[in-house]
Every structure is written in C-alpha cells, then in structure tokens.
Amino acid sequence: MKRLHTKNCNWLLSLCFCLAMLSAKAQTDIDGIMMTKTNFCTGVVYSHSSWKNYWEGTFKRDNANLGTVSTQMIGVMGNYGITDKLNILFGVPYVQTKASEGSLKGMKGVQDLSLWVKWMPVDLRIGKGEFSAYGVAGYSFPVSNYVVDFLPMSIGLRSKNLSLRAIADYQIGKFFVTGSATYVLRSNIKIDRNSYYTTEMHYTNEVKMPDAASFNFRTGYRSNSFTGELVFSNWTTLGGFDITKNNMPFPSNEMNATRAGVAFKYTMKQLPGLSVIGGSNITLTGRNVGQSTDFSAGVFYVFDFKKKNKKNSPDPKKI
Amino acid sequence: MKKQFFYTATLIVLIGWGTGCSKTIDEKNLSYPELNPSKTDLNAGAWKTILLTNPDEFAVAAPAATNTPGYIAELNEIKSWQNKLTGEQKEIIRYWSAGAILRWNEILRELVAKHNLPPYQNADNTYPAPNANNPFAYPQFPFANPPYASRAYAYVSAAQYDALVAAHHFKKLYNRNAPYKLDSVIKAMVPASDLPSYPSEDGVVIGVTVELLKLLFPTDLAFIQEKANEHKLYRIMAGANVRSEIEAGESLGKLVAGKFTARARADRAGTAGGNAALWAQLEQQTIATGETPWISYESPKRPPMLPLFGKVRTFLFDSATLVSIRPPAPPSTKSPEFKKELEEVLYYSKNPTRERMRIVHFWADGVNTATPSGHWNAIAADDFVKQGYSEVRWARNMALLNMALMDAAIACWDTKFLYFNPRPSQVDPNIKTLTGLPNFPSYTSGHSTFSGAAATVLGQIIPAKASEYKAMASEASLSRIYGAIHYRSDCVEGLKCGERVGGFAVNRAKADGADQ
Numbered sequence: 038m039k040r041l042h043t044k045n046c047n048w049l050l051s052l053c054f055c056l057a058m059l060s061a062k063a064q065t066d067i068d069g070i071m072m073t074k075t076n077f078c079t080g081v082v083y084s085h086s087s088w089k090n091y092w093e094g095t096f097k098r099d100n101a102n103l104g105t106v107s108t109q110m111i112g113v114m115g116n117y118g119i120t121d122k123l124n125i126l127f128g129v130p131y132v133q134t135k136a137s138e139g140s141l142k143g144m145k146g147v148q149d150l151s152l153w154v155k156w157m158p159v160d161l162r163i164g165k166g167e168f169s170a171y172g173v174a175g176y177s178f179p180v181s182n183y184v185v186d187f188l189p190m191s192i193g194l195r196s197k198n199l200s201l202r203a204i205a206d207y208q209i210g211k212f213f214v215t216g217s218a219t220y221v222l223r224s225n226i227k228i229d230r231n232s233y234y235t236t237e238m239h240y241t242n243e244v245k246m247p248d249a250a251s252f253n254f255r256t257g258y259r260s261n262s263f264t265g266e267l268v269f270s271n272w273t274t275l276g277g278f279d280i281t282k283n284n285m286p287f288p289s290n291e292m293n294a295t296r297a298g299v300a301f302k303y304t305m306k307q308l309p310g311l312s313v314i315g316g317s318n319i320t321l322t323g324r325n326v327g328q329s330t331d332f333s334a335g336v337f338y339v340f341d342f343k344k345k346n347k348k349n350s351p352d353p354k355k356i
Numbered sequence: 357m358k359k360q361f362f363y364t365a366t367l368i369v370l371i372g373w374g375t376g377c378s379k380t381i382d383e384k385n386l387s388y389p390e391l392n393p394s395k396t397d398l399n400a401g402a403w404k405t406i407l408l409t410n411p412d413e414f415a416v417a418a419p420a421a422t423n424t425p426g427y428i429a430e431l432n433e434i435k436s437w438q439n440k441l442t443g444e445q446k447e448i449i450r451y452w453s454a455g456a457i458l459r460w461n462e463i464l465r466e467l468v469a470k471h472n473l474p475p476y477q478n479a480d481n482t483y484p485a486p487n488a489n490n491p492f493a494y495p496q497f498p499f500a501n502p503p504y505a506s507r508a509y510a511y512v513s514a515a516q517y518d519a520l521v522a523a524h525h526f527k528k529l530y531n532r533n534a535p536y537k538l539d540s541v542i543k544a545m546v547p548a549s550d551l552p553s554y555p556s557e558d559g560v561v562i563g564v565t566v567e568l569l570k571l572l573f574p575t576d577l578a579f580i581q582e583k584a585n586e587h588k589l590y591r592i593m594a595g596a597n598v599r600s601e602i603e604a605g606e607s608l609g610k611l612v613a614g615k616f617t618a619r620a621r622a623d624r625a626g627t628a629g630g631n632a633a634l635w636a637q638l639e640q641q642t643i644a645t646g647e648t649p650w651i652s653y654e655s656p657k658r659p660p661m662l663p664l665f666g667k668v669r670t671f672l673f674d675s676a677t678l679v680s681i682r683p684p685a686p687p688s689t690k691s692p693e694f695k696k697e698l699e700e701v702l703y704y705s706k707n708p709t710r711e712r713m714r715i716v717h718f719w720a721d722g723v724n725t726a727t728p729s730g731h732w733n734a735i736a737a738d739d740f741v742k743q744g745y746s747e748v749r750w751a752r753n754m755a756l757l758n759m760a761l762m763d764a765a766i767a768c769w770d771t772k773f774l775y776f777n778p779r780p781s782q783v784d785p786n787i788k789t790l791t792g793l794p795n796f797p798s799y800t801s802g803h804s805t806f807s808g809a810a811a812t813v814l815g816q817i818i819p820a821k822a823s824e825y826k827a828m829a830s831e832a833s834l835s836r837i838y839g840a841i842h843y844r845s846d847c848v849e850g851l852k853c854g855e856r857v858g859g860f861a862v863n864r865a866k867a868d869g870a871d872q
Contacts, residue, residue: 101655140653140781142705142788142840184713187790225379229717232734234724238466240385240734282494283476284724285792 066126066153066173067253069206069215072118072339079115080337082314086110088327091189094279095324104138106189106327114337122160126153129180132192141190144183148193151177166209173202173219186228188286189327195288196223196246213266214256221249226288235289236278244289247276255300264302268318271295280325294323298331310339384738385462391455392547394744397870401525403752404868406671406759407615408518411525414611416604419532419554430598431539437593438543445593446545452590453546456561457516457750458737463583464512464565465726465733467573471500472724474658474795481656485629491574498572502802503665503765505727507625508572510671510755510762511616512565517755519564519612520557520748523605527552536595545594557747558591559602563609564616571617623669628662635659642776648689650778650797661796666770671759672860681856683771683849686799689783697843698787701780705787705840712838713790719803719835720791728803728832729761732810735828739818752870757813760861764809764854765802771853772797780843791839800850801842804833808854809861816862829854 072078087107090099112130119125129150135143152175159170178197185195202219223246231242250273257266277291298318305311314335320328401411408414420427437445452459475484475495484495491497498504532554536544551557562584569580588606591597638660642649652658670678687693704712721728736757740750779798781787794802811829815822833851836842865871 138655140787140789140793142708142790182710184710184717186717225381229714230720230725231384231718232726232731234466234469238462238469238726239381239383240462241381241383243381245379245381281473281724284473285722 066151066155066175067202067204067215067217067219068255069169069171069204069208069213071121071155071157071171072116072124073341074118074121075343076339076341077115077117078337078339079113080312080335082110082112082114082333082335084110084112084331084333086329086331088320088329091327092323092325093282093284096282097328100139102139103136103141103189106134106136108192108329109133109135112335122157124153124155126155127151134190134192136190144187144190144192146183146192147181148179148183149177149195149198150180151175163207164209166207169206171202171204171206173200173204175200175202184229185226185288186230186233188288191288194223194246195226198223208259211258211260212256213259215254217253219251219253221251223248228288233287235287244287246289247274247291249274262304262306264300266300268298268300268316269296270298270318277325286325290325292324292326294326295321297321312337312339385454386451388454388458388741390450390453390547391458391747392744393549393551393746393749395746396549396551397524397746397748398528398551399524400521400746400748400752400870401528403521403524403748403870404864405518405521406514406755407619408522408612411522414522414608416522416526416530416555416608419530419600419604422532422538426600427598430600431535431542433599434535434542434592434595435539437589438545438595441593448586448590449545449594452558452587453594454741455747455750456558456587457747457754458741459587460512460516460561460565461509461733461737461754463580464509464569465730467569467576468500468505468508468730469724469726470576471496471498471573472505472727473499474501474723475499477656477658483656483658488574488626496575500573500727501661502721502727502729502806503628503662503668503769504625506729506758506762506765506806507620507623507668509729509733509758511572511620512568513751513754513758514671515564515568515613515616516561517748517751518615519560519609520751522608522612523555523557523560524748526555526608527557530554532601534596535598542595544596546596551746553597554601555605555608556591556597556601557605558587558597559605560609560612561605561747561751562587562602563606564613565609567610567613568616568620571620619669625665625668628664628668630659630663632659634663638663638773638776646690647775648778648783650776651782652795653779653782653793654795658795660773661794662769663773663796666766666768666773668766670763670766672763672857672864677860678767678770681767681853682774683800683853686775686777686843686845686849689778694843697845698780698784700844701837701840701842702784702787704838705789708790708838715831715835716790716839719832720839721803722792722794728806729758729765729810731832732757732761732806732814735810735825736814736817739814739821743818749870752868753817756817756861756865757810759864760809760813760858761806763860764805764857767853767857768800768802768805768850769796771800772802775799779841781840787840789840791841793841798842799846800853801833801836801846802850803836804829804842804847804850805854805857807832808851809858810854812855812858813861813865816858816865 087105089105110130110132114128116126130148132148133145153173155173157171161168176199179195183192185191199222200219204217206215226244227242232240253270255266255268273293274291277289280286296318300316302314317332319330477483486495486497486499488497531552534553536542566584588602639649721731776797777799807829811825814825833847
C-alpha cells in the first residue's frame with residue numbers, strides 16, 4: 038500500500054463558523070488519507086469556538102446583549118477501512134452554547150450524526166510525487182430534537198444534509214497539497230412556530246434551507262509520525278437572505294465564511310496506534326456568521342481487526 | 357468491481373435519502389378556499405357602526421343604468437380580459453377570491469412583521485426613535501412593536517367594518533346585479549352571489565385600507581399600491597365587478613378612512629414614547645413606594661417601549677372603565693409570595709423540557725413577527741375561512757377581535773407603567789431566558805392580556821371552539837413563565853384583565869345587529 042494509507046487517525050475538527058454551528062466536521066472526510074483495510078480508528082475530540090463580532094449581512098458589529106458567544110463540543114468519531122480504497126466514517130458531537138452577557142440561556146445536546154463513504158479511485162505516480170483523487174459522499178441528520186429557531190444559541194441547523202465532495206491530493210516527499218470542493222444539499226427544516234418572516238411572510242412551520250458549497254485547501258508536511266498543515270476554507274450558502282438590521286439570525290440566512298488555520302497530528306513512536314491532534318482556525322471574512330476563533334484537541338486510537346494478516350498493514354517506510 | 361458496486365449503491369441510497377423529499381413548501385394561507393358566503397348579509401347596512409354616525413354619512417351617487425353605453429363598455433372590458441386570461445392572472449384570481457378582508461389582514465400582518473425590529477443604537481449608546489414625519493430615515497417608521505401593531509390591526513379592521521356597513525346600505529338601496537348576472541357571456545370566476553354589486557365591497561376595502569396604511573406604514577406604499585391594483589383587476593377579470601363599481605367603493609372607503617385617520621392622529625399614540633424626564637419619573641415613583649423599579653436589561657440601556665401607550669384612547673370603553681378593570685398591585689418584591697414566584701421562574705429557567713420550549717417558541721411572537729395580536733389574527737383567519745362569512749361579517753368579526761386586542765394592549769401598558777416592576781432576571785441574574793426578554797416592566801404579561809381578550813372574543817364568535825381558544829390562551833400565557841420572562845401573577849392577572857377587555861367586545865357583538 039502506498040503513502041496514502043495509514044494506520045494513524047487524522048481527525049481534526051473544522052468547527053463551524055456559523056452563528057450557530059453547522060455540523061462538526063472531521064478532517065478525515067476532507068483529507069488525502071485512507072485507513073487501511075480492516076483498521077478502525079476512533080477517538081474523541083474537544084473543541085471550543087467563540088465569537089464576539091458578527092456580520093449582520095455585510096455590517097460587522099458586536100452585541101453587548103450577547104457578549105462573547107461560545108460553543109463547546111465533544112465529538113466521538115470513527116473511520117473504518119472496508120478496503121484500502123474504501124472507508125466509512127462517522128462522527129457525532131455533543132454541543133453546548135453560552136453567551137457571556139445578556140439573558141439568553143445557552144443550549145446543549147447531541148447534535149447531528151454524520152456518515153461518510155470515502156473512495157479513492159485514483160492513485161498514481163506523477164513526476165516526483167504521488168497523485169490521488171477521492172470521492173466522498175456524506176449524509177448527516179439530527180439525532181436529538183434540539184431547538185433550531187433560537188439562534189445564535191441553537192446547537193445546530195437541523196437540516197438533513199447530503200454532501201458530495203471531490204478531493205485531489207499531491208505529495209512530493211513529505212510535502213503535500215490537498216484541495217477539495219463540496220456541494221451540500223440541505224433538506225427543509227421544521228421550526229416550532231407556524232409563521233415566520235424572511236424577506237416576506239411565510240405561513241408554515243417548514244423552512245427552505247438553501248444548499249451550500251464549500252472549498253478547502255490544505256498544505257504542509259506529512260509523515261507517519263507528524264503532520265503539520267495550513268488550512269484555508271470557504272463555506273458559501275447558495276441562496277438565503279441577510280439578517281436585517283438589529284434582527285435575530287434565522288436558520289435560512291445566507292451564511293458565508295472564509296477561514297484560515299493550522300492543524301497538526303502527532304503519533305507516538307512507542308505506541309503507533311495512538312495519535313493526538315490539535316488545531317486552530319480564525320475567520321477572515323463572513324456574512325451572517327460570527328467571526329469565530331476555534332481551538333480543538335483530540336486523541337485517537339487505531340484497532341486492527343485483522344491483526345494476523347500482516348500483509349494488509351501499512352509500511353511506514355513508504356510514507 | 358465489487359467495491360465499485362458497493363460505492364455506487366451507497367451513493368444512490370444516500371442521494372435518495374437526502375433528496376427524496378421535495379423542497380416545495382405548501383403555505384397554508386395559499387390554499388384557503390374561495391370566499392363563498394352562506395348568506396349575503398344584505399341588511400348589514402343597519403349594523404351598528406363604530407365611528408360613522410350613520411351608514412349614509414358619506415353619500416354614494418346612484419350608479420348609471422345598465423343599458424347605458426358607459427356600462428356596456430365596462431362589460432366589454434371584463435369580456436376582453438376574460439378572452440385571454442393567462443395562468444398568472446388565473447392565479448391572481450384564485451389568490452384574491454379567498455376574500456378581501458382576509459388578504460388585507462395578511463398583508464397587514466406581513467407589514468407588521470417586517471417593521472417589528474427594535475432600532476439599533478447610536479454611536480453614543482442612545483437609541484434613535486422612528487419619526488412619522490421622516491419615515492424613511494433609519495430607524496424607519498414605524499417600529500411595529502406589539503402595542504403599535506395592536507393599534508394598527510384595530511384601526512384597519514374597525515375602519516373596514518364601518519366602510520362595509522356603509523357599502524351594504526348603498527348596495528341594498530341601489531340593488532344593482534353583478535356583471536355575470538346581467539350578461540351571460542361573462543363568466544363568474546368567483547362563487548356567484550345575490551349581493552348587489554354597487555358599490556363593490558372589494559373596492560370599499562381597498563379604499564379604506566390603503567388610506568389607513570398610508571398613515572400606518574408609509575414606507576411601503578409602493579408595495580401596498582401594487583397589491584391594491586392587483587386586487588381591483590382581480591374583481592374585473594373575475595367578472596364580479598365593473599370598474600365603476602370598484603371606483604365608487606374605493607371613494608366611499610377613502611371617505612370612511614378619513615374618520616379613522618383623524619381619530620388615530622389624536623389618540624395620543626404619537627406621544628406614547630415619552631421622553632427622558634418621564635422615564636426617570638417612572639423609576640422614581642416606584643422607588644418612592646419602597647419597591648424595586650424595572651431597569652432595562654438591554655445593553656446599552658434602552659428606554660422602555662411606549663411607556664404612555666396606556667394613555668391611548670380605547671375603542672370599547674372609556675378611560676374611567678380602563679381604571680376600573682386595572683389589575684391589583686403585584687406582590688411586593690419583598691414579600692414571601694414574590695420569592696415563591698421568583699423561585700418558580702428559576703425552576704423553569706433551569707429545567708426546560710422540549711415540550712415547554714416548543715410552547716415558548718410557538719407563542720413567542722417576538723421581533724420580526726406579526727406580534728401576539730397578529731398571531732391571534734392568524735388563528736382567527738384560519739377558522740373564519742371555514743365559516744362561510746360574507747366580507748362584512750369577516751370585517752365585523754375582525755373588528756371585534758382587533759378592537760379588543762388594542763384595548764388589551766392599552767390596559768396592559770397602563771398596568772405595566774403604573775407598577776413598573778422588575779423582570780425576574782433583574783431580581784435574580786441566575787434566571788436565563790428561553791426567549792428574548794422584552795424591554796418593559798413585567799406586570800402584567802402582554803401575551804396573557806392579548807390572549808385572554810382574543811380567546812374571549814373568538815369564543816363568542818365561534819362558540820363551538822370557545823374552550824379550545826381558552827386552552828390556547830392559557831398555553832400562550834404559561835409560555836411566558838416557561839420562557840422565564842414573567843412571574844405567574846403577571847400571567848394570571850394579565851389573562852383575567854384580557855378576559856375583562858374581551859367582555860366589552862362580546863357585549864358589543866351581542867348588540868351590533870349582526871346576529872339578529
């Protein structure tokens with residue numbers, strides 16, 4: 038197996054940037070790495086995201102009635118190698134929100150379960166490096182009956198999302214670049230009231246959620262024991278409307294954000310199944326979202342369900 | 357190959373899963389049935405008016421005879437439209453055929469929701485106030501908060517009612533048949549009616565409503581005129597009115613509106629915002645009684661919402677009556693009773709259940725919504741569409757409801773700014789709220805007062821649903837304790853006071869001639 042397979046987990050959270058949070062996302066669904074056949078990587082990630090300023094449409098402001106809005110998350114994630122070229126992944130976070138000022142009560146609960154199928158159809162040597170391409174299909178849905186129509190305190194947006202992603206990865210020696218593009222189909226959601234105003238009145242409890250597109254670019258150093266990378270990402274809602282002046286946010290707002298961050302993963306030589314991860318992101322520009330800064334850290338372990346068959350294990354030297 | 361198959365199969369399943377349900381949303385109000393009155397209420401010209409001294413206070417000239425060239429030309433206009441109706445025009449007919457009072461009530465709720473946003477602060481942490489004389493400057497006029505909204509619904513509904521009573525007087529007097537009855541080529545694209553068509557009830561509603569909206573929502577006149585033009589054209593395309601019937605109705609509606617706009621300009625709502633001296637005085641007079649005064653929890657501190665709205669002129673009773681129905685003083689903030697109520701609020705703040713949160717959010721009717729009054733208008737409209745009312749009966753029932761809601765707002769604001777007592781979260785900062793904390797004193801609950809009044813009126817109008825309305829009012833009232841923004845006594849006394857206000861509308865309903 039080639040460099041793109043690993044026995045290490047490479048989970049990192051790209052935590053949502055929204056006034057609420059979108060689903061917590063694991064990095065492995067967006068990177069150029071596959072789990073080896075029969076290996077199961079699982080672990081826990083904690084993240085903390087907060088913002089003081091937010092964009093009301095294009096108007097950047099703070100709000101003394103919210104102060105700093107923070108979101109903490111603990112997520113359980115897993116990645117299983119069905120084959121070296123086909124992985125399935127899952128993630129489910131517990132989320133808690135809090136505003137430092139004002140009277141609004143924070144919310145907490147289990148948010149959305151995400152499932153992905155990740156497939157690597159292309160893995161070639163090009164020039165001095167190796168090129169690989171991936172297709173990822175993901176589906177997420179709420180696993181608790183959390184309140185959505187209480188932004189920015191809600192823990193999520195409740196839509197069932199189908200995401201389709203293409204990833205390209207190129208590695209020369211220990212340096213790599215990865216780019217990906219994702220289209221997210223979002224289902225309508227239901228709220229607790231039977232009318233609401235967007236740019237006009239609606240007499241229904243159902244809200245049409247615009248689809249979204251996201252782009253992710255990452256580059257850095259990648260070896261079997263250490264990965265360090267720079268990450269740029271963009272999320273653009275394809276439709277939706279702006280928060281009007283001094284209004285509350287609404288789930289179908291046009292939420293956009295461009296972010297930059299760093300991420301690392303370290304695998305202990307003495308215990309190659311165990312890895313720790315960490316990362317941080319800042320929000321460069323946005324629309325109808327908080328200008329969030331996040332930090333995350335996690336621990337993962339790889340179990341091999343076919344220990345006896347050594348042939349399927351990766352060869353670290355090839356990485 | 358096996359892998360590929362697995363992948364493809366999974367993908368297909370996922371796509372089916374995610375996109376299986378259509379994104380199209382059926383909005384309830386767009387599937388309302390056509391207005392098809394079970395009776396014409398031909399004699400509604402004799403029903404008791406609100407501000408008009410007599411139904412013929414404003415004269416409507418006799419219509420031209422139906423054999424004159426002018427009238428025949430008007431029939432030809434209808435035929436020329438009906439010759440080439442597009443799908444879009446048929447859709448316009450379908451939309452408006454649900455009823456004039458209903459659709460304009462919806463438009464009004466939409467305008468309220470759009471304008472129900474508190475102004476953003478100035479750089480110096482003061483707040484700008486909307487200015488009716490400069491309505492386009494930020495913050496646009498109006499800030500359609502719950503008291504403002506209740507007043508808007510009341511004026512529009514009451515004026516529509518008086519205008520339709522006057523219209524019925526002249527309909528009966530002139531007794532002209534609808535175009536589809538006079539010319540067999542003309543199709544009735546709305547349910548045929550025996551009600552005389554001059555002056556047009558739709559024209560009357562357009563005339564009176566647009567004139568009031570000029571006063572109440574001046575920045576939306578382009579939108580309002582577009583709706584009015586579409587509404588007029590609908591009647592012609594549907595074969596229900598010739599143009600001059602609509603114009604005669606519109607003129608009458610405008611004249612009746614004049615009585616209501618004159619009242620509105622002098623009802624003291626324009627000065628209900630008060631000024632810095634008044635805001636300080638309200639605080640001082642509560643301190644003087646030894647009680648804790650309400651303090652704005654917003655940052656920067658925002659002046660209370662319309663502190664003098666309690667002085668606005670009521671529709672259903674006089675100012676002495678307003679004092680007589682005022683709730684008793686709330687429990688002292690130093691009393692054991694108060695402590696007990698505070699503990700209850702803290703309990704609901706700390707222990708929200710999903711069902712209680714649903715109730716809180718269902719009834720919240722906060723910023724950017726049609727307000728509690730609008731919510732009760734929506735509840736009424738959902739039920740009225742099933743009742744087979746004529747336009748004038750729709751107007752009468754909406755007027756009863758909305759006069760009660762406005763008077764409920766006045767009674768509640770009178771109480772709030774007399775006692776000026778603190779919100780639970782002011783007394784105990786551990787109380788976090790599950791909905792936005794309103795920026796005015798706690799006692800009594802506005803939602804409870806509105807809901808008590810509305811349920812009482814609607815229970816009179818549709819007795820079969822009286823207990824259901826009462827249960828809804830009770831839930832709306834409790835939602836404010838569940839949301840941790842009101843004490844129980846705010847809600848209990850608010851509900852009672854609302855019921856007292858509603859009683860005046862019930863008395864009026866029994867005596868206005870509509871049910872005789």
